[in-house]
Amino acid sequence: MACSGAQNGAISPAAPVVTTTSNSVPFSAQATPCGTNFVRHELPHLTIGEPAGTYVYASNGSGLAVGDVDGDGNEDVVFGNIAGTTTLYLNDGQMHFTPVTTDLRDVRSLAIVDTDGDGKLEIVATQRFRRPVIGQYSNGTITFSDMPDVYSSFYAMNWQDLNADGKLDAVFGTYDTEQLQNQGLIFNERGGGGVFVYYRTSDGYRGERLNQQADALAIAFPDINHDGVKDILVGNDFNRRDMAWLASPTGWQSVEPFWQTTENTMSIDVADVFNTGTNAIFATDMKPYDQDVKTMAEWLPAMKKLTRPLTADDPQFTENTLQVWQYNRWQNQAYNLQIDASGWSWSGKFGDLDNDGWQDLYVVNGMVAKDLLSYLPKNQIDEPDMLFVNHAGQSFTREDWGLSDSGSGRAMTMVDLNHDGRLDVVVNPMDGHAAIYENQRCAGNSLELRLSQPNHPNPTAIGANVRITATGLNMMRDVRAASGYLSGEGATIHFGIGSATTVSNIKITWPDGAISHIDSIPGNTLTTITRTE
Amino acid sequence: MNGSFVEIIIEYFNHLFRIRQTQFASTQGIVTPMRLRTIFDLRQEWILVILGVIVGGLLGFLAYINKYPAWIQAACVIAGLLPAYSKHVVDIYVKHGWWSATLTMLVAAQSFHGVEHLVQWVQYHILRWPFFKASGIISAANAEWVHFGWNWMVLVIMIVLVIGGLRNPFAYLMLAWTIAHTAEHTYLMWRYLQALQELAALGMPEVSAQGLPGFFGRDGWIATSEATRNSFVCRLPGFTTAVRLDVHFWWNVGETVLLILATETTLRQRNRTSTN
Numbered sequence: 164m165a166c167s168g169a170q171n172g173a174i175s176p177a178a179p180v181v182t183t184t185s186n187s188v189p190f191s192a193q194a195t196p197c198g199t200n201f202v203r204h205e206l207p208h209l210t211i212g213e214p215a216g217t218y219v220y221a222s223n224g225s226g227l228a229v230g231d232v233d234g235d236g237n238e239d240v241v242f243g244n245i246a247g248t249t250t251l252y253l254n255d256g257q258m259h260f261t262p263v264t265t266d267l268r269d270v271r272s273l274a275i276v277d278t279d280g281d282g283k284l285e286i287v288a289t290q291r292f293r294r295p296v297i298g299q300y301s302n303g304t305i306t307f308s309d310m311p312d313v314y315s316s317f318y319a320m321n322w323q324d325l326n327a328d329g330k331l332d333a334v335f336g337t338y339d340t341e342q343l344q345n346q347g348l349i350f351n352e353r354g355g356g357g358v359f360v361y362y363r364t365s366d367g368y369r370g371e372r373l374n375q376q377a378d379a380l381a382i383a384f385p386d387i388n389h390d391g392v393k394d395i396l397v398g399n400d401f402n403r404r405d406m407a408w409l410a411s412p413t414g415w416q417s418v419e420p421f422w423q424t425t426e427n428t429m430s431i432d433v434a435d436v437f438n439t440g441t442n443a444i445f446a447t448d449m450k451p452y453d454q455d456v457k458t459m460a461e462w463l464p465a466m467k468k469l470t471r472p473l474t475a476d477d478p479q480f481t482e483n484t485l486q487v488w489q490y491n492r493w494q495n496q497a498y499n500l501q502i503d504a505s506g507w508s509w510s511g512k513f514g515d516l517d518n519d520g521w522q523d524l525y526v527v528n529g530m531v532a533k534d535l536l537s538y539l540p541k542n543q544i545d546e547p548d549m550l551f552v553n554h555a556g557q558s559f560t561r562e563d564w565g566l567s568d569s570g571s572g573r574a575m576t577m578v579d580l581n582h583d584g585r586l587d588v589v590v591n592p593m594d595g596h597a598a599i600y601e602n603q604r605c606a607g608n609s610l611e612l613r614l615s616q617p618n619h620p621n622p623t624a625i626g627a628n629v630r631i632t633a634t635g636l637n638m639m640r641d642v643r644a645a646s647g648y649l650s651g652e653g654a655t656i657h658f659g660i661g662s663a664t665t666v667s668n669i670k671i672t673w674p675d676g677a678i679s680h681i682d683s684i685p686g687n688t689l690t691t692i693t694r695t696e
Numbered sequence: 697m698n699g700s701f702v703e704i705i706i707e708y709f710n711h712l713f714r715i716r717q718t719q720f721a722s723t724q725g726i727v728t729p730m731r732l733r734t735i736f737d738l739r740q741e742w743i744l745v746i747l748g749v750i751v752g753g754l755l756g757f758l759a760y761i762n763k764y765p766a767w768i769q770a771a772c773v774i775a776g777l778l779p780a781y782s783k784h785v786v787d788i789y790v791k792h793g794w795w796s797a798t799l800t801m802l803v804a805a806q807s808f809h810g811v812e813h814l815v816q817w818v819q820y821h822i823l824r825w826p827f828f829k830a831s832g833i834i835s836a837a838n839a840e841w842v843h844f845g846w847n848w849m850v851l852v853i854m855i856v857l858v859i860g861g862l863r864n865p866f867a868y869l870m871l872a873w874t875i876a877h878t879a880e881h882t883y884l885m886w887r888y889l890q891a892l893q894e895l896a897a898l899g900m901p902e903v904s905a906q907g908l909p910g911f912f913g914r915d916g917w918i919a920t921s922e923a924t925r926n927s928f929v930c931r932l933p934g935f936t937t938a939v940r941l942d943v944h945f946w947w948n949v950g951e952t953v954l955l956i957l958a959t960e961t962t963l964r965q966r967n968r969t970s971t972n
Contacts, residue, residue, distance in 0.1 A: 454909065454920055456887055460894030464903045472826035498914070499931045538898045558926045 181677045182695045187688035190584040190609075191256070197605030200565035201588060204258065208242045208250045208597040210573070212531075216542070217594055220341040221245050222532040223271075223380075224509070224573030224593040228651025230275025230284045232300045238578050238653045240589055241286050242597045243270030249288070250597075251305060258581050258601060265305050269293065271338075272320045273574075274651035276331055276644045278363070280620030289317040289335065292346065311367035315355060316342070321382040322644035323393060323626045324674050325410070330363035330620040331644075336379025336397050358382075358397050358406060360415070363620070373415055378403045381431040381648055384626075385444050387420050389488065391676075393626065398428030398446055402471050404479065405446075419478070421486055423495040426470065426479035430648035434513035434522055435639040436485070437556035440630065442639070444486040444493075447508035447526060447648070452549065452561075454504075461544055465535050483508065483526075502559050506546040510647035513553075514577035514586045515659030516564070518607025520636045521553040527572025531594050545569050548590075564604065570595040574649045579657060584609040584687055586657055608686040610658045610666050614642055615693040616673070623654035624694075626674035632667050633660035633686070660686050729967040730792050732960045735800045736807075740787070744780035752776015767835040774834075795860040802853045803959055809846065810952035812837075817945045827907070830941060840906055843944075844885040847878040850951070864961040870954035877947045883917070884910045912936065913943035 212221030225243030232239045237256040243249050249267040252260035269291040275284050278297060286298035286305065295310040295317055318338035325332040337356040357375045361368040373395070381398035388394065388409050395415065397406040405424050408415035425448040436443045449466070451458045466481075473479055483505060485497040497503040505511065506528035513522040530536060531543040547567035551559035570592040577586040585602035592598070610631070614624035627642045640656040660666060669681040673694060684690050738745050755772035781804065789797035812832040819830035831838035851874045854862075858871055891905035909915040912935060918924055919936035930936050934946070 454915060456890040456905075457894055459887075459905065459908060460891050460898060460900075463891070463895065463905060464898070464900045467903060472828045474824040474826045475820045476824045498937065501926055501930060504915075504920075538900050560926060 178672070179677045181673065181679050183671070183679045183681065183692050184695055185681060185684065185690050185692045187685055187690040189685075190611075190687050190689065191582040196603065198603040200563075200604065201600035201602050202565065203568065204599045204601060206242075206252060206260065206597040206599065207262065208244075208252070208591075209247060209595070210242065210244045210591055210593055210597070211246045212593065213246050216533040217531055218534045219532045220344065222530065222535075222571075222593055223341075224571075224649070225249075225270045225591060226273040226288075226574040226649030226651070227576060227589060227591040227597070228273035228275045228286065228645070229576055229578045229589065229653035230286075230651065231653075232275060232284050232286065234283070237582075238580055238655065239275075240578075240580075240599075241273055241275065241651075242591045243267075243273050243288060243574070243649070245269055245291070251286070251300065254580055256580075256582055258599070263300070263303060263305060265298070265307070267296070267298070267305075267307055271318045272645070272649045272651075274320060274322055274645045275653075276322050276625065276651075277620075277622055278322075278331060278333075280330060280622065282617075282622055284623075287320070287322075287333075289320050291341070292316050295320070295335065312370065313359075313361060313368060315359070317359075317379075319379040319382045319397070319649070320645065321384065323384050324621055325360060325393075325395075326362050327675060328363075329675060331625060332363055333361045333368070334382050334384075334395055334397075335359050335361065336377045336382055338378055338380070338400070339376050340378050340401050358395075360395070371415075373408055374406065374417070376403070377406070380429050381446070383431040383433050383444070383646060384643075385433045385442055387418070387493075389441075396431060396444065398425065398431045400427050400429070401469070402426060402473070402479065421484075421493050421495070422478055423480055423484060424478050425484050426473065426481045429508055430510045430512075430646075430650075432512045432646045433641065433643075436513060436522055436524075436553065437487070438521065438636045438638055439556075440637055440639055441488050442641075443488070443496075444484075445497075445502075445511055445513065445524070446484050446486075447505065447511040448480075448482050448484075449507045449530075450482040450504040452504045452506050452546070461539060464538060465530070465544070468535065483511065500559050502551050505549045505551075507544050509573045510575035510650050512575065512577060512647045512650075515609070515657065516550070516577070516586055516588075516602065517552070517604055518585065518609045518659030518661065520607075520634050520638065520659050520661045521555055523553045524551040524559060525549070525566060525575070525577070525588060526551075527575045527590055527592070529569065529571035529592075531571045543571065545571075548572050566600055568598070570598070575647060576650045576652060577657075578653045579611060579655065582689060584611065607659050607661045608663060610660055610684060610686050611655050611689045612640075612658075612684075613655050613689070613691045614671065614673075615691055617693060619694075621674055624674055625654065628672040629656060630668070630670045631658055631684075633658065633663040633665075636661075637668075655689070730788070730796055730963055731967070732803075732956065732963055734788070735803050735959070738780055738784055741780040741783050744783055745777065748776035748778070748780050749773075750776075765836075767831075767833065767837075770833045795857070798853060798860075799857055799862065799959060802850065802857065803955055806850060806948075806952050806955050810948045813945045813948040816941055820941050827939075827941065840885055840888040844881045847874070847881040850874055851878045862958055862962050864958055864965070866954050866961055867958035870951065870958050873947075873950050873954055877951060880910045880912065880947070884908065907940060909940055910943070913938045913940055916943075 227242045229238050237254040239254050241251040249265045251263040270288045272289040274287045289295045296307040298305040298307040317335035319336045322331050336358045339356045358373040360371045378400040379397050383396045384393040392410045395408040425446040429447045432445045433442045482503040483497045484495045486493040487496045505526040507530040508526045508528045511526035516523045527548045533542045536542045547569045550566045552562045572592045574591040580587045587602050588600040625644050630639045643652045645651050664686045665683050667683045671679040752773040756769040759769040788800050816832045819825045911917045919930050
C-alpha cells in the first residue's frame with residue numbers, strides 16, 4: 164500500500180447541516196420544433212490521427228469537455244485533437260457556437276475544472292508523450308502552460324477532492340503500451356508509468372504513485388465498498404486488469420472488487436441506473452451487437468490480433484459490464500440486460516434523454532486504423548452508435564432517435580446546451596467532424612441543478628451528491644469532472660422528472676460531507692443552489 | 697440385391713433385422729449373452745492390449761522426443777490400442793452379429809468422445825487453461841468440420857440402431873438429443889463456412905472462424921435473436937448463458953449417458969428374452 168495523503172475515512176456520522184439559497188430560472192421557451200428525434204449539427208472541428216492516415220493508438224482519438232469557460236452561464240465545449248488542433252466552441256445558449264482555435268495537439272483526456280479555486284474554470288488536457296497542460300481562457304484566447312509538479316505523459320484523468328482539504332485533486336493514468344511502442348523502455352523518464360494521485364498544495368501538486376504500470380483509458384470515483392467515501396477505479400486496455408483502490412484510514416488500499424470485468428476497458432460511467440439510491444458502474448468493451456457472419460468476419464482478424472485468450476479464472480470478458488450492488492457484492496448485469504454488446508465501443512454514458520425519470524444508455528463506437536483494419540474498406544469497422552432506452556430499470560431496448568450515426572465515435576458527453584431542459588449529446592469522433600445532437604424530443608419535464616460554493620477552492624462542488632424525489636421516484640446524481648471515455652462533464656446535473664412539476668426532498672451532500680435539505684424546487688427550471696456557510 | 701442405393705439400404709436393414717430375430721430365436725445357450733460391460737471388456741485381447749500399449753507408448757515417446765505436439769503423442773498411444781479394440785469388435789460381430797457390433801462401436805466411440813469433452817472441461821475449469829488450449833486430448837480434432845462430421849455419423853448410426861432394435865424410452869430420448877445436437881453443429885458448420893467465405897473475400901483466408909456460438913449458450917442464436925431480445929429466454933442459466941465449451945460438454949454428457957442407459961436397457965431386455 165502506498166503511503167497516504169488520502170482523506171481515508173468515512174464521513175462523520177453527524178454530518179453538519181449547512182444552509183443554502185436557491186435561484187430558479189425557467190427553461191427558455193423552446194425555439195426549436197418538437198419532434199421525436201435528435202437533430203445533428205456538424206461542427207467544423209475535425210479530429211484526425213495522422214496526416215497520412217490513422218493508425219492504431221492515434222486512432223484512439225481525442226477527448227472533449229464541457230464547462231462554462233467564459234462565465235456567461237452557457238456550457239461551452241472544447242474538442243481535443245491528435246494531428247489537428249484543439250478547438251474551444253463558445254456557446255451562446257441558442258445552439259450557436261463561436262470557435263476559439265488553439266495550437267494544442269496530441270490531446271487525449273480533457274476536463275474543464277477550477278484547478279486552483281480562483282472561481283474561473285480552466286481547461287486541463289493530457290497529451291501523448293507530453294506533460295499535462297492547463298489552459299486559461301481570457302478574451303478569446305487560451306493560454307496553455309505545463310501542469311506544475313507533474314512530469315509523466317498521461318492518458319486518462321479525473322478530478323475530485325481526495326484528501327478532504329477542500330481542493331480538487333487529480334488522478335492520472337498512463338497508457339504504457341502506446342508509450343513502449345513509440346518510445347521504448349526509457350519512456351516517462353522523470354515521472355514513470357502507472358496510476359498517480361496528485362494532491363493540490365498551496366503552490367502546485369504533490370504526487371503519490373499508486374502503482375507502476377497502467378493502460379488507463381478511464382478513471383472514475385465510485386464508492387466501491389459503500390462506506391460513504393469515493394474510491395478510485397481505473398479501467399485498463401489490453402488484458403491488463405482494471406485496478407481499484409479503496410480510501411482507508413491508512414492510505415489507498417488496492418482491491419479487486421469485481422468477479423467479472425471488461426477485458427479492454429474503454430470507458431467507465433457511474434450512475435444510479437435503477438433509481439435505488441445506489442450507483443451502478445458501467446464499462447464498455449469491444450463486442451459486436453450483431454453476430455451475423457459478415458460482422459464476425461470483419462471483427463475476427465482484428466480481435467485475434469488485439470485480444471489474448473483468457474483462462475477460466477480470469478475475470479475479464481470482452482464485453483460491456485454493468486456492475487450492480489446486489490446481495491452485498493458487485494454483480495455484472497450487462498448480459499442479462501442485453502447491454503453487453505454495443506460494438507467497438509468507446510464512450511458509454513447514462514443520461515435521461517427522454518425525461519421519464521430513468522437514465523438511458525448511449526454508446527459511441529466504431530474503429531478506424533490503417534494497419535489493424537487494412538483488410539476492410541476505408542480501414543474501418545463501420546457501425547451505428549447505440550442508444551439503449553431504460554424501461555423503468557427492468558429492461559433496455561435499442562432505439563434510433565436520430566442517434567445512430569455510423570461515424571467512428573470516441574469522446575462523448577450529454578449536456579443541455581440550449582437551456583430547454585433536455586440533454587443534448589456531444590461527440591468528438593475519429594476522422595470525422597465533431598457533432599452536437601440537439602434533443603428535440605419534447606417528452607417530460609426536468610430539473611437542472613448547479614451547485615455553488617462561493618469563495619471555496621472547489622466552487623462547482625465536484626464530488627457532491629444530490630438526491631431528489633419526483634413522480635414517485637427517488638433519483639440520485641453526482642457532480643463529476645469527467646466520465647466515460649476522455650470526456651469532461653459539465654457541472655450542471657440533470658434530472659428527468661416525467662409529468663411532475665415540482666421536485667421534493669432534495670438532499671445535497673457536499674464534497675466535504677456537509678448536508679443541505681431543500682423541501683421543494685419547481686420543475687422545468689435551471690436552479691442554482693448556493694451554499695451559504 | 698439390385699444396384700440402386702435405396703435398395704442397398706433396405707437390404708441392409710433387412711439384414712440387421714434378420715440378425716436380431718436370429719439372435720432372439722436361436723442363440724440361447726450357445727452364445728454368452730452380451731452385456732454393457734462386454735463393450736468395454738478387453739480381457740480376451742490382453743496380448744494385443746499389452747502389445748498396443750508398448751508399441752503405442754514407444755511411438756508416443758518417439759513423438760515426444762522429436763517434439764511433436766502433445767496431441768500427436770496422445771494419438772500414438774491411443775492408436776496402439778486400436779488393433780485390440782478392432783479385434784474385440786470383430787469378436788462381437790461373430791458372436792452377436794452386425795447390430796451388436798455397430799452398437800459396440802458407437803458406445804465405445806461416444807464414450808471416448810465424452811471423455812474428450814470432459815478433459816476439455818477439466819482443462820478449462822480445473823486447470824484454468826485458456827479456451828484455445830482447452831481442446832481435449834486430440835486437440836487437432838477440435839475443429840468445426842470434425843464436430844460436424846462426428847455428429848452426423850452418430851445420428852446416422854443411432855437411426856440404424858433404433859431401426860435395428862434399440863427401442864426404449866432412453867433410446868428415443870437419445871435419438872431426439874442427437875438430432876438436436878446435430879442440428880446445432882449443422883448451424884455451426886454453416887456459419888463457419890459462411891464466415892470463411894467472408895474472410896476470404898476480405899483477403900484474410902488464413903484467419904480461422906473456429907469457435908463461433910451456435911444456437912445455445914452465451915451469445916448464441918437464441919440469446920441474441922431479435923425475437924428473444926429482452927425476454928427471460930436470454931437469461932436462462934446455462935441455456936443462454938453458458939460458454940461454448942460448457943454447452944458442448946453438456947451436449948455430450950447427455951448423449952453419452954443416454955446412449956449407455958439405452959444400451960443397458962435393451963441388452964437387459966434381450967438377455968431376459970433369450971433366457972426365458
